[in-house]
Amino acid sequence: MNLFHRPRRNRKSSAIRAMLRETVLTPSDFIYPLFLHEDSGDTEIASMPGCRRWSLDGLLQEAGEAHALGIPAVILFPAIAEELKTPEAEECANPEGLVPRAVQALKAAHPSLVVITDVALDPYNSDGQDGLVRRGEGGSLEILNDQTVEVLCRQALCHAEAGADMVGPSDMMDGRVAAIRTALDDASFEGVSILGYTAKYASAYYGPFRGALDSAPRDGDKKTYQMDPANVREAVRELLLDEEEGADMVMVKPAGPYLDVIAALRDETTLPVAAYQVSGEYLMIKSACAAGWLEEQAVVMESLTGIKRAGADVILSYFAKEVARRLG
Numbered sequence: 001m002n003l004f005h006r007p008r009r010n011r012k013s014s015a016i017r018a019m020l021r022e023t024v025l026t027p028s029d030f031i032y033p034l035f036l037h038e039d040s041g042d043t044e045i046a047s048m049p050g051c052r053r054w055s056l057d058g059l060l061q062e063a064g065e066a067h068a069l070g071i072p073a074v075i076l077f078p079a080i081a082e083e084l085k086t087p088e089a090e091e092c093a094n095p096e097g098l099v100p101r102a103v104q105a106l107k108a109a110h111p112s113l114v115v116i117t118d119v120a121l122d123p124y125n126s127d128g129q130d131g132l133v134r135r136g137e138g139g140s141l142e143i144l145n146d147q148t149v150e151v152l153c154r155q156a157l158c159h160a161e162a163g164a165d166m167v168g169p170s171d172m173m174d175g176r177v178a179a180i181r182t183a184l185d186d187a188s189f190e191g192v193s194i195l196g197y198t199a200k201y202a203s204a205y206y207g208p209f210r211g212a213l214d215s216a217p218r219d220g221d222k223k224t225y226q227m228d229p230a231n232v233r234e235a236v237r238e239l240l241l242d243e244e245e246g247a248d249m250v251m252v253k254p255a256g257p258y259l260d261v262i263a264a265l266r267d268e269t270t271l272p273v274a275a276y277q278v279s280g281e282y283l284m285i286k287s288a289c290a291a292g293w294l295e296e297q298a299v300v301m302e303s304l305t306g307i308k309r310a311g312a313d314v315i316l317s318y319f320a321k322e323v324a325r326r327l328g
């Protein structure tokens with residue numbers, strides 16, 4: 001055998017592999033999602049082993065540790081007490097609410113940490129939908145678009161007033177990025193960024209998250225607003241709209257099963273592209289590793305490297321802190 005081309009020469013030592021590696025993860029690639037609740041203690045989340053619902057003190061501590069490891073940003077998800085959930089989701093824009101208080105405390109304790117909030121009604125809505133619901137004859141369910149957008153604007157303003165650096169509308173209502181941009185600008189919050197959940201799919205991988213927040217839809221599903229998992233051209237359509245409406249960053253969610261969508265958005269836009277490795281992706285890795293079937297550290301790094309290689313500039317992941325620690 002006389003081979004002229006031997007690609008293996010470029011893999012012959014770990015030094016050469018390190019030198020030629022195309023995709024390298026760093027702590028600054030990550031946004032760390034954190035759950036919070038009103039209680040004074042931190043509680044393990046049954047549906048997401050290794051994740052907790054933090055008290056305010058626990059949240060400050062956890063976010064501070066993550067930031068010290070080089071993670072630039074956190075995104076907050078509140079577990080709202082059952083008695084505060086209403087059909088109109090009023091609690092979402094309460095300036096004394098859980099999220100605004102947490103944002104204020106985080107910015108006071110860690111001024112350089114980027115604090116992102118989730119804008120959607122599902123934690124606050126007694127229907128568990130991201131938008132306001134109108135029930136028709138025979139129990140049919142309509143998720144109202146324009147009325148929801150008005151409430152989302154109030155929610156985004158409330159978060160901006162508390163000091164959020166960035167708001168992330170995850171609701172998938174039409175026109176919400178433009179409406180939120182206008183509402184923020186009119187209130188002189190032109191410095192607050194918008195992270196659009198541009199291609200958010202109606203995914204079965206969100207199950208453990210809904211368990212963590214007790215936010216699953218009480219009936220029906222989210223398919224009239226979240227995207228059909230079969231579609232990629234439609235993601236580009238959403239991208240073009242979010243760009244035009246003034247999004248500062250765009251997101252694909254979930255990440256692992258949608259690498260082609262990440263690549264498509266990366267090709268079509270000059271904006272930063274984020275990808276969300278969601279609760280079901282986290283749980284699949286955690287449970288397979290707990291059973292001894294896969295090796296956790298290696299699988300976590302491979303899953304995240306794949307997401308970055310596909311074109312994500314930023315990754316939301318529940319593994320962010322432990323990965324940052326390993327990389328550091």
Ligand code: PBG
Nearest residue numbers: 120122170205206209278279280
């Ligand atoms: C709600 C929201 C969801 C997630 C983030 N924001 C759930 C949903 O849309 O039902 C899921 C995140 C995850 O699964 O990790 N607006």
